[in-house]
């Protein structure tokens with residue numbers, strides 16, 4: 032990794048009540064990178080993402096963006112800084128139309144950028160076909176496209192994607208990963224959480240492996256793909 | 271036939287008042303999933319505040335300008351009460367179990383109600399006649415200028431609210447916050463501000479409703495918030511609590527319903543039939559007439 036980190040987590044500790052979910056997580060994402068976080072269920076991946084976008088408050092540690100401490104910035108202001116979060120489970124506004132969801136994605140903008148909307152529709156033509164349809168009536172894959180599209184509307188510098196392949200037909204998964212590659216190609220830095228380790232590592236430059244609240248492993252995607260530990264635990268190659 | 275049209279006119283008048291008050295319940299429920307039990311007391315307070323503003327600041331003038339000023343000042347004062355209510359009775363309990371918030375709501379309601387009694391006394395007060403007593407007799411059906419004003423102003427306010435919610439950025443923020451607060455935050459929406467705004471809008475509409483109650487029924491009492499609050503709350507449930515057009519529809523329907531019961535049967539039966547109607551509607555449509563029709567896919 033080269034240059035100053037765009038995003039930097041320093042010893043983040045987060046707990047739910049008495050239960051520690053993150054026990055000192057540090058990681059870095061440089062501008063223009065695609066970085067993935069792998070880990071088993073309950074490892075703390077979603078917690079990490081929700082802490083970066085400040086839906087959760089860390090008990091200790093710091094979040095730096097462009098070198099500035101944003102640990103105390105309230106959630107709704109984080110978007111203004113250029114961090115956009117497409118959450119686990121998509122969380123689209125089901126009783127609003129596709130287009131209204133996209134407009135809300137641009138809430139931080141003075142007016143909806145037509146070119147941006149054009150770009151999102153080009154990335155996901157299915158969304159344009161269904162723009163007047165209620166988001167809750169879309170298929171799971173389409174909702175995922177909408178969640179990603181919506182998070183692009185604020186013109187983020189850093190995009191947080193939490194399990195974009197969750198519960199989606201395999202054929203769509205590939206297409207969604209291609210779109211993420213395209214988004215990164217436009218200069219958006221991506222921090223990606225995935226269960227689908229192989230696809231994620233093929234896409235990412237680097238990766239971190241989270242294990243019950245701590246970083247167990249980190250390295251370039253090639254190194255992680257070759258690592259025995261990762262192969263055993265996440266790529267389904269036993270022994 | 272005269273009875274029919276007479277009760278139609280009366281029902282629409284009462285119904286608009288219910289609708290205005292019901293909006294306060296439904297908007298707060300929509301975003302906080304909390305029944306704002308103190309809303310009725312707030313509505314009652316607005317009528318008394320109106321009384322005082324009329325007698326002191328306006329020097330008992332009922333010129334058009336003075337009346338407009340009274341409405342504006344009362345709406346503003348009640349909005350402030352609404353903000354305080356949210357800030358001190360509800361916000362500290364946002365993360366607490368539901369029941370705590372309900373208890374707090376009931377407590378706030380009692381405090382408000384007793385506050386009104388302390389300030390304005392326990393006896394019934396007579397609300398000033400701010401609108402000239404003009405009546406039209408249309409083929410045996412008597413309609414007053416006041417009724418026309420109540421209906422028109424209510425429709426106007428509701429249309430404005432509908433436009434605001436459906437067509438503006440802030441309205442979209444309100445709808446998003448009602449659906450999923452965390453997702454709304456991720457859009458950059460300041461949900462706390464949205465909640466304050468909800469209380470401002472709900473309380474001012476309730477204040478207009480409270481003034482209408484004073485103007486229409488004349489006698490105002492410190493505990494009248496329970497009665498009108500309950501009816502408005504039922505109206506909100508009939509329309510589908512959380513649903514804004516639902517509250518408008520529920521209010522008008524309930525107003526018409528009670529008027530017809532009073533006209534054709536007896537006003538003493540209005541309460542009983544209202545609850546019967548509520549139960550029937552909830553059996554047929556548990557989510558109310560316009561309650562959520564599309565489930566969120568998980």
Ligand SMILES: Nc1ncnc2c1ncn2[C@@H]1O[C@H](COP(=O)(O)OP(=O)(O)OP(=O)(O)O)[C@@H](O)[C@H]1O
Nearest residue numbers: 047050052070071072073074075076077078079119
């Ligand atoms: N709201 C909550 N209350 C209490 N504990 C929670 C809450 N959310 C998460 N946890 C706990 O925190 C730990 C980390 O959860 P997190 O959702 O971050 O895991 P994850 O890596 O995203 O898992 P998955 O792959 O299943 O999405 C888990 O042990 C989980 O049970």
Ligand SMILES: [Mg+2]
Nearest residue numbers: 076077078119
């Ligand atoms: Mg998760």
